[in-house]
Amino acid sequence: MIDFKYLAQKYDTPLYVYDFNHFTQQYNALKNAFKARKSIIAYAVKANSNLSVIRHFANLGSGADCVSIGEVKRALLAGVDKYKIIFSGVGKRDDEIKEAIQKDILMINVESEAELxxxxxIAKELGKVARISIRVNPNIDPKTHPYISTGLHENKFGVDIETAKGMYIFAKKSENLNPVGIHFHIGSQLTELEPIREASEIVANLVRSLKAINVDIKFFDIGGGLGIKYKDEELIKPYDYAQAILSTLSGLDVTIICEPGRFMVGNGGWFLTKVLYEKVNGDKRFVIVDGAMNDLIRPSLYNAYHKIEVLNDNKEISKANIVGPICESGDFFAKDIDVPKTNPGDLIVIHSAGAYGFTMASNYNTRPRAAEVAIEDGNDRLIRRRETFEDLIACEVDYLV
Structure with missing residues (x-):
C-alpha cells in the first residue's frame, strides 16, 4: 500500500508517483504471453519518457518504440540496446533520419512513399544501408476514441496494402535500403480483440506475398494499444492477445515486436494534488486544487475519465467539479462527481496517471512541471525534481534588449 500522504508531505504537490514493481509485472505478463515465439517488447517511450522509467524497462530486456530523435536519444541514454530501438512517426526531418541511420538502430519505420x-x-549520401520497416494501414476500425484511432484510411498514419507492396519492391531494389520489417498499429486503449486479429491477418498475408517475391521480412511489428482499466472496461488478457496474433502467423518465421506503452505504465502511476479551497457559484460546487490541466491534460483533451480519491474521512458528500488554477474553462480533472466536503490541504489522488500524464504536461501559465517519484520494493526516490522558475526561462534570450 502506497502512503500517498507521506509522499505529498515529503515531495510536495503536484506530484507524479510511479510503482516500478507494477511496471515489472506488466512487462513480464506480456513477454511471457509471447514466449512461444521470438519476440521483442519495445516500450513506447511516448507514454512515459522519464529516463528512470525507460532504464527500468531496459534492465528487464525491453526495447524502445520512439517517435522522435529525442526519444531515440533517451532510449540510448537509458541503456536500451540499439538493435531493439524502432524510430516511428509520420513527420521525420532529414536531420532526424540522418542521425537515426548513424546511430545504427534496429529500423526506421517508414510511413509514406515520400519518406521512403x-x-x-539520405542513406546514399551517408554511404550506408538503412534498415526499414513500412507501416501498413489495414483499414480496420479499432473501436476506440477517434483521437487515438490510427488504423483507418481517414487517419494520417501508414499506407494501404497496394502502396506498401510498391514501396517494398522499391526498397528491395535500392542499394541503400534493407526492408527487414513490417508494422501496423490500429489505435490506442484497445479493448476488443477481433479488430487486432483482423489487422494482423491482413498484414500477415501481405508478408506471405512479399516472401513470394523474395522480400524477406524478419520483424512483424504489431504495434501497441492494449487497453487498461480506467473505470469499468473489459480488458484483453495478454495471453488471448498473443494467441490472436500467433493464429495469423502460421508458416512465417518472424520475430514479433510489440510496442506497449499505456499497458505497461498507465495503472502504475498516480497524480497527487492538494485542495486549495472550495467555491460555490449558485448551486455549482468547485473543489479548487493546486494541480491543473498543464500537469494532466487527458480529462480536458479527451474528456477522459480518471478515478479520483479524496483522502479524508468526511461523510458529507455532494457533487462537485475538481478544477485547477489555470485561466481556461477546460481546466478540470472531473465534472459533477460525488466527493466529500474538503478542507484546504486535503490530498486528492488521481488514478491511472502513469501514461500520457507527465509526458503531455506543459508550462502553460508559466507553471513549473511536477516532480516525479518512483516506488520500488517499498522505497521511494525522486526521479525528476520539480521545475523552478529559473528552469522555465533558461532558454529565453535578449529579453532585456
Whole structure:
C-alpha cells in the first residue's frame, strides 16, 4: 500500500508517483504471453519518457518504440540496446533520419512513399544501408476514441496494402535500403480483440506475398494499444492477445515486436494534488486544487475519465467539479462527481496517471512541471525534481534588449 500522504508531505504537490514493481509485472505478463515465439517488447517511450522509467524497462530486456530523435536519444541514454530501438512517426526531418541511420538502430519505420525516398537518399549520401520497416494501414476500425484511432484510411498514419507492396519492391531494389520489417498499429486503449486479429491477418498475408517475391521480412511489428482499466472496461488478457496474433502467423518465421506503452505504465502511476479551497457559484460546487490541466491534460483533451480519491474521512458528500488554477474553462480533472466536503490541504489522488500524464504536461501559465517519484520494493526516490522558475526561462534570450 502506497502512503500517498507521506509522499505529498515529503515531495510536495503536484506530484507524479510511479510503482516500478507494477511496471515489472506488466512487462513480464506480456513477454511471457509471447514466449512461444521470438519476440521483442519495445516500450513506447511516448507514454512515459522519464529516463528512470525507460532504464527500468531496459534492465528487464525491453526495447524502445520512439517517435522522435529525442526519444531515440533517451532510449540510448537509458541503456536500451540499439538493435531493439524502432524510430516511428509520420513527420521525420532529414536531420532526424540522418542521425537515426548513424546511430545504427534496429529500423526506421517508414510511413509514406515520400519518406521512403528521403530515407533512401539520405542513406546514399551517408554511404550506408538503412534498415526499414513500412507501416501498413489495414483499414480496420479499432473501436476506440477517434483521437487515438490510427488504423483507418481517414487517419494520417501508414499506407494501404497496394502502396506498401510498391514501396517494398522499391526498397528491395535500392542499394541503400534493407526492408527487414513490417508494422501496423490500429489505435490506442484497445479493448476488443477481433479488430487486432483482423489487422494482423491482413498484414500477415501481405508478408506471405512479399516472401513470394523474395522480400524477406524478419520483424512483424504489431504495434501497441492494449487497453487498461480506467473505470469499468473489459480488458484483453495478454495471453488471448498473443494467441490472436500467433493464429495469423502460421508458416512465417518472424520475430514479433510489440510496442506497449499505456499497458505497461498507465495503472502504475498516480497524480497527487492538494485542495486549495472550495467555491460555490449558485448551486455549482468547485473543489479548487493546486494541480491543473498543464500537469494532466487527458480529462480536458479527451474528456477522459480518471478515478479520483479524496483522502479524508468526511461523510458529507455532494457533487462537485475538481478544477485547477489555470485561466481556461477546460481546466478540470472531473465534472459533477460525488466527493466529500474538503478542507484546504486535503490530498486528492488521481488514478491511472502513469501514461500520457507527465509526458503531455506543459508550462502553460508559466507553471513549473511536477516532480516525479518512483516506488520500488517499498522505497521511494525522486526521479525528476520539480521545475523552478529559473528552469522555465533558461532558454529565453535578449529579453532585456
Amino acid at each position: 525516398k528521403r530515407v533512401d537518399a
